[in-house]
Amino acid sequence: MTGLRPAAGPGPGPSRGDAVLTSLPPVLRADTRLLILGSFPGVASLQAGQYYAHPRNQFWPILGDLLGEPLHDRDYSERIGYLLERRIGLWDVYATCVRPGSLDSSIRDAVPNDLGTLLRQAPRLRMIVHNGAESARRMREVKALGIAAWRLPSTSPANARLGYHAKRSLWREALDAAGVLPRGS
Numbered sequence: 001m002t003g004l005r006p007a008a009g010p011g012p013g014p015s016r017g018d019a020v021l022t023s024l025p026p027v028l029r030a031d032t033r034l035l036i037l038g039s040f041p042g043v044a045s046l047q048a049g050q051y052y053a054h055p056r057n058q059f060w061p062i063l064g065d066l067l068g069e070p071l072h073d074r075d076y077s078e079r080i081g082y083l084l085e086r087r088i089g090l091w092d093v094y095a096t097c098v099r100p101g102s103l104d105s106s107i108r109d110a111v112p113n114d115l116g117t118l119l120r121q122a123p124r125l126r127m128i129v130h131n132g133a134e135s136a137r138r139m140r141e142v143k144a145l146g147i148a149a150w151r152l153p154s155t156s157p158a159n160a161r162l163g164y165h166a167k168r169s170l171w172r173e174a175l176d177a178a179g180v181l182p183r184g185s
Helices: 043-048 059-067 076-085 115-121 139-144 164-178
Strands: 004-006 019-022 034-038 088-092 094-098 108-112 127-131 148-152
Touching: 059 076, 059 164, 076 088, 127 139, 127 164, 139 148, 148 164
Parallel strands: 034 088, 034 127, 127 148
Antiparallel strands: 004 019, 019 094, 094 108
């Protein structure tokens, strides 16, 4: 399984038998203007080695609707290429953690990614949108970097509090503010 390694044994940190999971690498270019920052990939994403791989996650359908492309029907590499062409990147707030299952509430022993490296890797970065509450816990750190930050509702299937259209509306507002939506959409 991609992103899985056994914990180091007894002592501080994960308890014996827990697996320490490793996040996916960032999807960025130097001209990335908007970064979508999740918490940590779920089981389906780690197994596939792809962001937002769970078939019920609304991420790809929402972005596809807003960008005018059926992204959920495309191959993963095409999806990523399409986002990068539109100056949109992807990453997660945690580099490693212990988490049985895919719920953010189950995350333990999390080691954060170094968000300070973002400005070196993507010097044109102007906005970060946090995909859900767990990611938004690092919003203060993002704002301290001088980057605008928005908290958006999670696209995870576990977030049933808001329906698809309500989520899409909030995501539209943020992507419009970032200047990454096609003209006339």
